[in-house]
Amino acid sequence: MSLPADQQDQDAGLLRLYQSTMGIPPTGRLDNRTAGLLSTPRCGVPDLPNVASRYAYFDGQPRWAPRGRRFTLTYAIIPPPATPDDRLPHPSAVRAAFRRAFARWARVIPVRFVELATTAGSEFSYNTADVKVGFFSGDHGDGEPFDGPLGVLAHAFSPPSGQLHLDAAERWTVHLDDQEDSSAVDLESVATHEIGHVLGLAHSSAPDAVMYPSLKPGTRKVELTADDVRGVQALYGSNPRFSLSSLSEPDTSSSEASASPANLLLLLTMIHAMLASCLVDSLSLNLLD
Ligand SMILES: [Zn+2]
Ligand SMILES: [Zn+2]
Numbered sequence: 473m474s475l476p477a478d479q480q481d482q483d484a485g486l487l488r489l490y491q492s493t494m495g496i497p498p499t500g501r502l503d504n505r506t507a508g509l510l511s512t513p514r515c516g517v518p519d520l521p522n523v524a525s526r527y528a529y530f531d532g533q534p535r536w537a538p539r540g541r542r543f544t545l546t547y548a549i550i551p552p553p554a555t556p557d558d559r560l561p562h563p564s565a566v567r568a569a570f571r572r573a574f575a576r577w578a579r580v581i582p583v584r585f586v587e588l589a590t591t592a593g594s595e596f597s598y599n600t601a602d603v604k605v606g607f608f609s610g611d612h613g614d615g616e617p618f619d620g621p622l623g624v625l626a627h628a629f630s631p632p633s634g635q636l637h638l639d640a641a642e643r644w645t646v647h648l649d650d651q652e653d654s655s656a657v658d659l660e661s662v663a664t665h666e667i668g669h670v671l672g673l674a675h676s677s678a679p680d681a682v683m684y685p686s687l688k689p690g691t692r693k694v695e696l697t698a699d700d701v702r703g704v705q706a707l708y709g710s711n712p713r714f715s716l717s718s719l720s721e722p723d724t725s726s727s728e729a730s731a732s733p734a735n736l737l738l739l740l741t742m743i744h745a746m747l748a749s750c751l752v753d754s755l756s757l758n759l760l761d
Contacts, residue, residue, distance in 0.1 A: 493675075493677050512687070513623060514687065515665060515675070526699055526703075535707045535708065539708055544583070544586060546585075546600070546601045547570070547587055547603035548604060549605040550590060550607065579714055581708040582710070605663075614635065626638045628669035631671070631672050643657060658691065658693075661694050664682050665687070671707070672707050681699040681700050683703065
């Protein structure tokens with residue numbers, strides 16, 4: 473049993489585009505590495521086609537301030553809802569994780585993040601903050617419903633939206649080492665990634681970068697790589713106290729990123745969804761070959 477030749481060519485082309493964007497060898501085949509990536513939990517922000525193995529921006533390169541100007545962003549966190557099984561970390565631990573995540577970006581660009589206190593009923597702070605962080609379940613009114621445990625973990629919108637949403641259905645943790653549950657997701661890793669989107673970075677195709685779209689459960693990825701730093705500094709300039717040579721990662725990026733046409737914005741995520749839904753069919757087809 474086999475597919476028509478033109479259908480196979482089309483599928484191989486889509487697979488190669490997906491593989492290039494995810495920074496893995498573009499074999500055009502549903503190999504083990506590709507199948508593994510398709511089933512790895514990820515950020516819900518759509519991927520841009522990216523064959524340059526590096527950072528990228530949203531269409532039009534939106535940002536909060538011109539390059540080189542110091543600026544301040546306020547942020548507020550709606551405390552996670554109380555759950556009967558303590559699935560979410562304590563609000564103070566959530567705030568501390570976000571404080572560390574914001575500090576990593578503030579170390580490299582001339583931005584200051586200021587938290588606005590949110591207590592019960594203080595919706596004013598939340599609504600007036602530049603960056604609005606919250607935990608939501610399922611359909612939460614922005615057209616990007618969450619999907620329950622794993623799959624999509626979080627999403628954030630490009631400047632000047634400031635909306636940063638985490639899927640309340642995940643088993644979020646701030647103490648990965650203590651977790652026996654293999655599906656636990658490190659909150660600080662995802663927070664650091666989503667703040668990158670809030671600042672204007674799209675997904676990087678460099679697998680080590682914080683801005684890479686997927687994150688395996690049980691792993692921690694919080695340190696900005698040279699790729700992340702170069703990307704955000706091209707938008708805002710450098711924090712005068714930061715030097716890129718203080719990062720230990722080798723840097724392989726060099727050329728300027730180019731913005732992609734808006735109509736390509738959703739393409740890669742559509743391909744991802746399509747490939748993921750075809751995965752079972754294709755695997756069973758392979759078995760029948
Ligand atoms: Zn993302
Ligand atoms: Zn949302």
